[in-house]
Amino acid sequence: MARILIIGSMEAELGLAARIAAARGAKLATAEGAAAGLARLRAEGADLALCDVMHDVAWLIDQMAAERIACPVVACGRPDDADGAVRAIRAGAKDYLPLPPDPDLIAAMLQAVAGDPEKPIVRDPAMGLLLARAEQVARAEASVLITGESGTGKEVLARHIHVASRRARGPFVALNCAALPEALLESELFGHEKGAFSGAVAARRGKFEQAEGGTLLLDEIGEMDPRLQAKILRAIQEREIDRLGGSAPVKVDVRILAATHRDLAREVAANRFREDLYFRLAVVRLRIPALRERRDDIMPLARHFAERYARANGLPLRGLSVAAEAVLLAHPWPGNVRELENTLHRAVLLAEGHDIGAEAIDLLEHRAPEAPSVAASVPTLLPASVAIPAPVKPPVSALVGRRVDDVERDLILETLSHCLGNRTRAAEMLGISIRTLRNKLHEYRAAGAAVPPVPGQMPIPLPVA
């Protein structure tokens, strides 16, 4: 269930947006203005903040960055208020939602922040067994470690476990541990007291406290720093956490799910991951097969995405032609379900005839592993109208005369923006570790370069020394 914070008057059209979101299963919190909204974000967090451009969106976003609050902000206002929209986007808003709200856009927005509320689409028998096992362990309180290649649906499975658990009425909170530098990740996880660092003008609850009574998914746990691994272990064992700058521990009642694309047992053997934490997390292990290992899932998933993106973009529902199906079935899908989803999104936008033909299936074979789904970040809210162009490889001779450092910086930033800000995917594509990537980005940001923000999150402020 997506947690949406609405900032603005509920009597106006924003109230209608709120009612539509609530009817579609979102959990709503409201605040009359930006300062009240900030206070609610500190206290409860949210998956998305929807802020009327009548309020000071720029101030809110600056303040959130200073206080290390990572939550996407979508501005909303009149459709003809181009200035307001541009100001909000320049200030760091992820998107602009025109009012009165289009129910389909609200649905797309909720889907983008909270994933698909429906059951995972599964046809392959091995996946059917995996889903049954997940439902069985969902009822217990044990931690679950979900493994699988990038884009196989680890977060989808984690949500499903939450929904099938006794905690279903509580919050589901997910945090990508690879997406944030250590200091930011620590305050995001454990929260902080007032004055814990220079921007901390008020106390704030971290993800552990936000997930109280519910489930916390620690995604990409294999990327976590050893110091934070120790803190997570303590949180699981003692069922209490220490806020940054706090003097007393805080009790937490949270079920932990963890996900990784790495072989964690191998990480333990290589001394990169704590063995005691591994055994705590991996009480139950669920491995999601790559899409190429479960080919029966390809067509049901493809039809599901074709329908979803036709609806989200206000386009007619088109079936897939026999030739298009053959192309989809023959592809190895190195980027797994996410690649299939992006491919169908593009196909829906490109298709013109009675159905989606093979010519609309643009596989971008040079782009593996796939960039994260456009749907995974809020900007898909507004109908997309342009297809992503295939990359053009420049001749190396064009680089002669340039410094290696400069070329490296351009390559890294370009790859990151190609991956829509997803650090894990960019590091994979560049063949460097996520840590090296983060250090480089830190350097570039310090030197004044514009670093693409993490998808669905705030631009990362420089950690306070």
Ligand SMILES: Nc1ncnc2c1ncn2[C@@H]1O[C@H](COP(=O)(O)OP(=O)(O)OP(=O)(O)O)[C@@H](O)[C@H]1O
């Ligand atoms: N069985 C499924 N049914 C419907 N949609 C799915 C399914 N599996 C994956 N998806 C979609 O594919 C995309 C990728 O899924 P998800 O984010 O869960 O993968 P992941 O393994 O957690 O990826 P990463 O390792 O990169 O974090 C999402 O948009 C998700 O909605």
